[in-house]
Amino acid sequence: MEAHTETTEDASAEPVGRPGLRERKKQRTRDALLRVALELFTTKGYEETTVDEIAEAVDVSQRTFFRYFANKQEAAFAVQEMVEARFVQAVRDRPAHEAPLEALRGAVLGTWEAMGQSIEEVVPVELHMRTYQMIESTPTLVAAHLRRSIEMEDEVARVIAEREGLDLESDPRPRVAVAAFSGVMRITGRQWGAGEDTSPESIRELTEMYLDHLGPALAQGWRTHRPAPAE
Structure with missing residues (x-):
């Protein structure tokens, strides 16, 4: 399962002249969380998978997971x-x-x-x-x-x-x-x-x-x- 390094979402870090960079970073993070969540749900089991495990597999915080999904069910x-x-x-x-x-x-x-x-x-x-x-x-x-x-x-x-x-x-x-x-x-x-x-x-x-x-x-x-x- 591929890890995904968490990237800063500070708008000040965006290079000048590249509008939408922050949105692309956010989309990549969401997609990575979703893919890992579904892999864990389908291999380990939905009930057995925790949000911490999903976040850890993508190398982000639990807080980052909840920025994109209200709970595991929403991800499923x-x-x-x-x-x-x-x-x-x-x-x-x-x-x-x-x-x-x-x-x-x-x-x-x-x-x-x-x-x-x-x-x-x-x-x-x-x-x-x-x-x-x-x-x-x-x-x-x-x-x-x-x-x-x-x-x-x-x-x-x-x-x-x-x-x-x-x-x-x-x-x-x-x-x-x-x-x-x-x-x-x-x-x-x-x-x-x-x-x-x-x-x-x-x-x-x-x-x-x-x-x-x-x-x-x-x-x-x-x-x-x-x-x-x-x-």
Whole structure:
């Protein structure tokens, strides 16, 4: 695990003519803390990892850690929060003619590579994948993950309602569509996490396959032959 030497954040130390140097230093420190935290969470365990250990591994003080993260949980969800924010924006940016489920699907699959590149700018995608599995297997984080998912579903439902020109408070369809979509995404994540292939390619294939079944699963008449109604 690479150590990161703490650098002074005194604005007076910035060379003249180099605006933004302090911000770049702060971003490097935050990224180093985040990467080390996720490595420790996924190898040693979330509950077993302390803030002191994270700070010591990056060669900074505990106080420096708390400049960037309120607590360990915030660090655990930092990359996920970035992914969620970009997903919501991707839904907003989908073509206006797309139906709600089509827009949601396009937001996930259409931005997959760009999302991966964004993650790589902060931590390796492989580490993000391991972090997702760690969250799903840590009881205290699962509860927070569910709460965050509910909050994001509400935000996405509002985006869908705006796209469709609907009143979210009187028309349940945006919430129903988003809930169905989110349920498929959660199932995909659990199935992927329980499998042997934990590569980004495998979760993309699984996501696409499960989303292909969303429409048919909501349709009536799954059975080829149904028994006649009882008289």
